[in-house]
Amino acid sequence: MNIAIAPCCWGIYWPTGNTLGWTDYLDRIVAAGYRHTELGPYGYFSTDPEVLSRELDRRGLSAVAAAHVHTLADAATSAALAERTHQICSLLKSVGGTHFILMDESEFYPKDRMGVVDEDGWRAVVGSTLLSARIVREYGLQFSFHPHVGTCIEHEDQIERLLAETDPDLVGICLDTGHHAYWKADPKAFFLRHKARINSIHLKNVDGAFREKVLAENIHCDSAFEDGIMTDLDRGAVDIADFMRAVAASGYDGPLVVEQDLAPKHPEPPEAIAARNFTFVSSLVAERAGK
Numbered sequence: 001m002n003i004a005i006a007p008c009c010w011g012i013y014w015p016t017g018n019t020l021g022w023t024d025y026l027d028r029i030v031a032a033g034y035r036h037t038e039l040g041p042y043g044y045f046s047t048d049p050e051v052l053s054r055e056l057d058r059r060g061l062s063a064v065a066a067a068h069v070h071t072l073a074d075a076a077t078s079a080a081l082a083e084r085t086h087q088i089c090s091l092l093k094s095v096g097g098t099h100f101i102l103m104d105e106s107e108f109y110p111k112d113r114m115g116v117v118d119e120d121g122w123r124a125v126v127g128s129t130l131l132s133a134r135i136v137r138e139y140g141l142q143f144s145f146h147p148h149v150g151t152c153i154e155h156e157d158q159i160e161r162l163l164a165e166t167d168p169d170l171v172g173i174c175l176d177t178g179h180h181a182y183w184k185a186d187p188k189a190f191f192l193r194h195k196a197r198i199n200s201i202h203l204k205n206v207d208g209a210f211r212e213k214v215l216a217e218n219i220h221c222d223s224a225f226e227d228g229i230m231t232d233l234d235r236g237a238v239d240i241a242d243f244m245r246a247v248a249a250s251g252y253d254g255p256l257v258v259e260q261d262l263a264p265k266h267p268e269p270p271e272a273i274a275a276r277n278f279t280f281v282s283s284l285v286a287e288r289a290g291k
Contacts, residue, residue, distance in 0.1 A: 001248070003281050004064045004257045005029050006202070007040035010270045011262035015043030022046065023055055028271055030059050033278040038257055039066040039097070042088050049094035056095060064255040065099035065144075065200060066092045070132075071108040073117045073152060075124040078131055085132045089139040099200050099255050100136045100143055101174045102129065106150035106221075114221065115152045125152060126165050133170040142254070144174035144200035149182045150221045156185050163197055173197050176259070178204025178230050181238045182211065182221075188243045195250050202259045203281060205236025228263035232273060234280045244284040256281075 007025055012018050020028075022045045029037055039045050046052045056063060066088050070081050089100055104125065109115055117125065129145055136143040145162065147153045153162055159173065175198045177187040191198055207229055214224045233240045247256075258277045262270055 001253070001256045001285055002036045002062075002064065003034065003278060003285065004036035004038060004255055005032070005034045005274060005278070006038040006067070006257050006259050007044060009258070009260050009262060009274050012040055012044060015041045018044065026055060026059055026061060029274065030061065032271055032274040033282070034258075034274070035060055036062050036064050036255075038101075038255075039063050039088075039092065042066070042068060042084060042091075047087070047091055049091055052091070053095050063092065063095045063097040065097055065101055065257065067101040067103065067146065069103050069105045070128065071105045072102075072125040072128040073104065073108060073121040075120075075127065078124075078128055081128055081132055082135060085135040089136055089141055093139050093141060098142055099174075100132070100141050101146050101200055102132050102143070103146035103148045103174075104151035104153060106148060109150070111220065111222070114150045115154060117152045122152065126162065129162070129171060130166060133166070137170060142172060142199050143170060144172045146174040146176060146200075146202070147179060148176070149179050149225075154179065155183060156180075156190065159190075163194065168197055171197075172199035174200035174202060176202035176204055177238050177240070177243060178202070178206050178236075178259070181206045181236075182229070184211070184215070187238060188246050191243070191246060191250075195252065198252070199254045200257070201247065201252070201254065202257050203233055203240060203277075204259045204261075205231050205233050205238050205240060207231040207235075208237030211237060225261055226264065228265055230261045230263070232260065232280075233258070233277045240280075241284055244281070248285075
């Protein structure tokens with residue numbers, strides 16, 4: 001398995017307004033040990049395929065996937081979703097990437113009703129997902145839906161419903177171990193139940209003690225993320241080593257992307273966190289390869 005990383009590890013969630021430029025990001029992930037990356041929000045990296053390919057190639061890097069966040073419950077934005085899916089897939093295919101990852105936009109929801117939709121909203125989410133997935137297929141790429149805290153698809157019953165209402169040949173799942181475990185769900189058990197539908201993985205971990213406080217005191221997810229509920233891969237409530245053993249035994253061959261959302265209060269810089277996570281995951285992959 002190839003170990004990739006994503007720009008969110010440096011706090012890059014939007015295409016503009018970032019303090020770290022995209023070529024500097026590439027330099028930093030190489031220094032941390034990575035040779036594979038997600039493209040992050042469309043427009044952060046160059047959208048010129050020749051420029052992007054040249055900068056990746058000269059660093060010995062490859063792009064494995066691209067993630068896009070969209071207001072899926074708003075049916076009025078479906079045309080914008082279709083256009084952006086075409087743009088991302090065209091760029092992704094031109095640089096050799098394989099997976100398009102879609103997630104709902106948590107900022108769409110009122111802060112006191114995060115992820116709350118009526119039946120019409122749910123139908124819009126499913127329709128938007130299928131619309132994007134069909135476009136992704138046109139490019140010969142794989143489509144992954146990413147369940148996400150603060151959206152209408154974050155709990156296991158919501159993910160199960162999405163799986164039941166979408167074509168398995170079109171819609172795969174990007175299993176994010178941290179987002180899945182936020183509500184005390186078991187990412188390994190979910191992986192084993194749905195490994196045929198899981199075609200992308202984001203490795204993330206949750207601070208178990210802080211999670212207890214968040215759930216007991218009903219702390220808003222925005223505050224929980226800002227205060228560092230997502231922690232280093234080897235230090236959280238999810239047994240990443242055990243999860244990786246299950247993944248390796250399954251023959252999984254999709255993207256394996258290290259993600260640790262940047263928490264402002266973390267005592268270390270992103271470079272140190274990224275390097276430590278790479279060393280940890282690399283040791284797990286090497287352990288399985290040696291058996």
